[in-house]
Amino acid sequence: MSQTDAVVRLVRAVLGDNAVGACLHGSAVLGGLRPHSDVDVLVVVRRSLGRDERRALVDGLLARSGARAYEGPARPVELLVVVADRVRPWRYPPVCDFLYGEWLRDGYERGELPAPEPSPDLAPLLTMARAGDAPLFGPPPTELLDPVPPADLRDAIVAGIPGLMADLDGDTRNVLLTLARIWSTLETGRIRAKDEAADWALARLPAGRRPVLAHARAVYAGDAEEDWAPLLPAVRPHAAYLLERIREAGDGPHREAAADGGLGH
Numbered sequence: 001m002s003q004t005d006a007v008v009r010l011v012r013a014v015l016g017d018n019a020v021g022a023c024l025h026g027s028a029v030l031g032g033l034r035p036h037s038d039v040d041v042l043v044v045v046r047r048s049l050g051r052d053e054r055r056a057l058v059d060g061l062l063a064r065s066g067a068r069a070y071e072g073p074a075r076p077v078e079l080l081v082v083v084a085d086r087v088r089p090w091r092y093p094p095v096c097d098f099l100y101g102e103w104l105r106d107g108y109e110r111g112e113l114p115a116p117e118p119s120p121d122l123a124p125l126l127t128m129a130r131a132g133d134a135p136l137f138g139p140p141p142t143e144l145l146d147p148v149p150p151a152d153l154r155d156a157i158v159a160g161i162p163g164l165m166a167d168l169d170g171d172t173r174n175v176l177l178t179l180a181r182i183w184s185t186l187e188t189g190r191i192r193a194k195d196e197a198a199d200w201a202l203a204r205l206p207a208g209r210r211p212v213l214a215h216a217r218a219v220y221a222g223d224a225e226e227d228w229a230p231l232l233p234a235v236r237p238h239a240a241y242l243l244e245r246i247r248e249a250g251d252g253p254h255r256e257a258a259a260d261g262g263l264g265h
Helices: 003-018 051-064 102-109 122-132 150-159 161-166 172-188 194-202 207-220 229-251
Strands: 019-024 039-045 077-083 098-100 135-137
Touching: 003 019, 003 039, 003 051, 003 077, 003 135, 019 122, 039 122, 051 077, 051 098, 051 102, 077 122, 098 102, 122 150, 150 161, 150 172, 150 229, 161 172, 161 229, 172 194, 172 207, 172 229, 194 207, 207 229
Parallel strands: 039 077
Antiparallel strands: 019 039, 019 135, 077 098
């Protein structure tokens, strides 16, 4: 059984008829999984999850997700749950009813449970889900989810930057690739896979600014080791340069129209 199938089986066993549908988002629908990609699954439910449902999902995912999975090392899983009437009709910011991600594992293992909270990050994730239109069960995402207006998408990806930058030292590769994707999305209205966004950015960076992002891309693709020591002095200046490009892109008009159909891969 594939890891995605195992996640779907867990979701259906725990949530039963409360689950309206589930789909893939993220790397799986933006060009395919890479060596460091998560398995990204979005579930739409009829009502907010109860405590027992949250506990059962967390316990099942602790067993199946990431390098510390109780059943043995596996690809990390990111599982998002949204309540249908909290995201359709669309409103900003959307509410995430449940989130499991490996970066939150320590808290889960201490007994913490994810609770509903507003989440601007859902705007690009729902956009990717609609664009990929890859249902795992139930109706396709284009039937379950409303399109995200371009202005809300732009606001959402910018809103996440402070939290992203706080992780620069501990998650350097992912932060740099995400900054490149934010820049690309603001300029073009299209959400790209991280490696594709890095290619887009590398073609627009001065030669002296390319090595840091090129290394992040190579690690993401599995072509280099996660060793930042030789490039460490250049990481923060590179991130600052990308932030300036993002600020400029956010202040200016789109260079390409941002229609819902143009936000895919």
